[in-house]
Amino acid sequence: MGEKKKVLVVGAGPVGSLAALYAAQRGDDVEIYELRNDLRDPTTTPLNFTKSINLALSERGINAMRRAGRQDLLDHVMSATIPMRGRMIHGRRPNGDHYEEPQDYDVHGRTIFAVDRGGLNKRLLDILERMPNVKFYFNHKLTGADFRKCKAWFEIQGRGASTESRAMEVEVDFDFMIGADGAHSAVRYHMMKYARMDYQQEYIDTLWCEFQIKPKDGAKSDKPMEKFAISPNHLHIWPGKEFMFIAIPSDDGSFTCTLFAPSAVFGQLELSPSIIPSFFNDRFPGVTALIQPQDLISQFLQNPHLPLINIKCKPYHYAASVVILGDAAHAMVPFYGQGMNAGLEDVRILFEILDKYERIQQAEANDSHGSTSALRATALAEYSAVRVLDAHAINDLALQNYIEMRSSVLSPTYRLRKFLEEF
C-alpha cells in the first residue's frame, strides 16, 4: 500500500469522484472511467434526472468531504447549500383550510442542508481535473473485468469515440479498482463471478416524478428570501398516506419537488392527465397555488416516471483488487435522505481502514504482514465486515421512513412523542 499504485475508479458520480479525490490525495495514479459525457458539458443530460436534483446533505456526507483534506471542496459546496431546520408538514383542517406545521429535526437547532447534486459533483470534477495524477476517461463503459489478473475492458461510447474507434474496446491494467457505478453496477456484476456474493434486490411499488415550484416574480434583490414561495428553511412534506409530495429549496428561489405514488396511481394519471390538478387538490393542499394546474399536467407528462430500487449485497470486495461503494453496494429508497450521504461515508471509512493498514506496514518495516496486496486484501475484508452491517441498517431505515413521512407524521401519537422528546 505504501508504494504508488494505479487506481481505477469506475463511475464519476458523487461517490466515485470523492473516492478518486481520496486516492489522488494519497499520491496514487488515478484513472476515472465514466459511461457518460462530462457532466460539466452543458449538453449532457444527467442520467435518470430531468436536470440536476436537489438532495438533503447531512453530517454523514459533510464529514466525508471534510476528511478529504481539501477545504476548497467543502467551502465551495457548503456556500451553495440552504439549511433546512426541519420538516414543514402541509395538511388540511376539518374545515378544509390548508395548514403548515413545522417540525424541527433537532432540539439544538442543528440542520440538514439542501444541495444541488450536480453542483457538488461538478466541484469534485473541477478539483480532480487540476490534480496532475488524475486522468479522466469520459464516454467509457465498463464491459468486463478479470479481478485475478487485474484487467478491465471499456467500450468507447458514441460521441467520445472517433470514427475509427467507435464501439472499440480498450483493455486497461490496474492495481486496485473502486466500483462506484451506481445501482445497476457493472463492477458488481463482474465481481460476482469472483466473490461469493449474496445479493438481494427489490423494487418497491412506488414511482417518482419530479416537479418544480418556480421562484416568486418581482422579489427585490436586497430581500433574497422573498423569492421563495414557501419557507426555504424546511423540507416540505405533503403526506398522503399512500402518496407523498415533497419540496426541497434551491438557491435560485425555486423548489425541486417529487411526487411518490403507487404505480397504479401513475397509470391512472397517465391515462387521464386532466384529473391531475384535482388529484393534487384532494391530496396535497396548497400545491395548485404553487404550480399552476396546466404546469402540473405538463411537468407530469414531460418528466420521467422512475422506479425505486433497494439493493443489499455482501461482501463489498474481492481479494485485494476491487471494492464497490455507494449505490453500487447499497442502493436504497430515498426516504431517509441518506443514499448519497452513506455513499460518501463509505469513501471515508474505506480510506481510514486502508490508512490504518498502511501505518501498520510502515511501523513493522514492511514484512511481518506480507505483501502490499495481501495487506490491502485484509483491509478490504475489514471494510466489508464493518460496512455491510451499517449499510444494511440504513437501507432498512430508509424503507421504514417512507411510512413515517407519508403517514406517521400526521398521527396524534407521533406528535405526542415528538412533544415529549422536546421536554
Ligand code: FAD
Ligand atoms: P450514481 O450517482 O448513480 O453515479 C454512478 C455513475 O456511474 C454515473 O455517473 C454513471 O453514468 C456511471 N456508470 C454507470 N455504469 C457505468 C459503466 N458500466 N461504466 C462506467 N461508468 C458507469 N441521497 C441523499 O443522500 N440525500 C437525498 O436527499 C437523496 N434524495 C434522493 C431522491 C431521489 C428521488 C433519488 C432517486 C435518490 C436520492 N438520493 C438521495 C440518493 C442519491 O441520489 C444516490 O445515492 C447517489 O446519487 C449515489 O451516488 P453514486 O455516485 O453511488 O451513484
